[in-house]
Amino acid sequence: MTVELLWWDGCPSYSEALDQLNQILREEGVDAEVELVEVASDEQARRERFFGSPTIRINGEDALPPDGGEPYSLTCRVYLTRAGRVSAIPDPDDLREAVRRAE
Amino acid sequence: MTSIGEPAAQFELKDVDGGLQSLETPAVVVFTCNHCPYALAWHDRLMDVARDYADVHFYAINPNDAERYPRDSFEAMRERVERDGGWPMPYLHDETQDVASAYGAKTTPDVFVVDSGGALRYRGAPDADHQDPSLGAGWLREALDSVLAGQEVARPETEPVGCSVKWK
Numbered sequence: 001m002t003v004e005l006l007w008w009d010g011c012p013s014y015s016e017a018l019d020q021l022n023q024i025l026r027e028e029g030v031d032a033e034v035e036l037v038e039v040a041s042d043e044q045a046r047r048e049r050f051f052g053s054p055t056i057r058i059n060g061e062d063a064l065p066p067d068g069g070e071p072y073s074l075t076c077r078v079y080l081t082r083a084g085r086v087s088a089i090p091d092p093d094d095l096r097e098a099v100r101r102a103e
Numbered sequence: 104m105t106s107i108g109e110p111a112a113q114f115e116l117k118d119v120d121g122g123l124q125s126l127e128t129p130a131v132v133v134f135t136c137n138h139c140p141y142a143l144a145w146h147d148r149l150m151d152v153a154r155d156y157a158d159v160h161f162y163a164i165n166p167n168d169a170e171r172y173p174r175d176s177f178e179a180m181r182e183r184v185e186r187d188g189g190w191p192m193p194y195l196h197d198e199t200q201d202v203a204s205a206y207g208a209k210t211t212p213d214v215f216v217v218d219s220g221g222a223l224r225y226r227g228a229p230d231a232d233h234q235d236p237s238l239g240a241g242w243l244r245e246a247l248d249s250v251l252a253g254q255e256v257a258r259p260e261t262e263p264v265g266c267s268v269k270w271k
Contacts, residue, residue, distance in 0.1 A: 081234075
């Protein structure tokens with residue numbers, strides 16, 4: 001399994017997201033090293049299909065694809081928790097499900 | 104950039120209804136925006152503070168470059184307030200970004216409390232965690248309570264947390 005975390009330095013949430021992702025990978029017994037990819041320009045955001053920071057890709061696919069209509073952009077990504085709250089990082093249960101789907 | 108104890112910058116900005124708003128004190132000035140998860144997560148808490156402190160003037164100011172971030176356009180701001188059925192504070196467009204620059208705003212949100220004499224008394228985050236609504240913008244409320252009681256603010260500065268202001 002390949003796991004990438006795409007991040008932008010205008011958004012502070014990526015380190016928390018990385019900790020969360022590593023913990024879930026450990027708990028799921030996945031032996032994968034997270035590759036960090038910095039996105040630093042609008043052009044790169046389009047090329048990387050980057051909806052905002054943090055974006056997590058597993059086996060090359062967005063682990064939690066947005067519903068649609070989201071632009072590729074240097075921005076902080078909006079996630080919704082299962083409780084319906086806005087968050088700057090994914091709901092851990094959503095991320096865990098994405099990891100399991102990819103196994 | 105305004106430091107604690109210094110006079111807060113005056114401003115005159117257009118609100119989403121087309122009127123002009125200028126700084127009246129005591130005040131809370133919140134730099135915020137439409138698209139940032141931190142601003143969105145803290146939004147309801149900040150609106151609650153505005154409802155609870157009726158004698159304080161509240162201003163929400165969007166300083167982001169709307170050309171690169173269309174979701175922060177004046178029209179998008181207007182639509183958001185309309186969709187919400189109105190806000191308990193005016194939502195102002197800092198098109199030139201001069202006001203954000205004068206205050207030294209770093210993020211959305213970034214919160215500033217101005218006392219009745221016009222001096223800056225608090226700057227930072229609403230509370231310690233954007234993901235915990237139970238915190239209720241406690242740092243901001245503490246600062247407001249001290250200012251309104253004529254006391255020193257025990258915690259005058261915290262680190263603002265959020266999306267970087269999108270400068271032109």
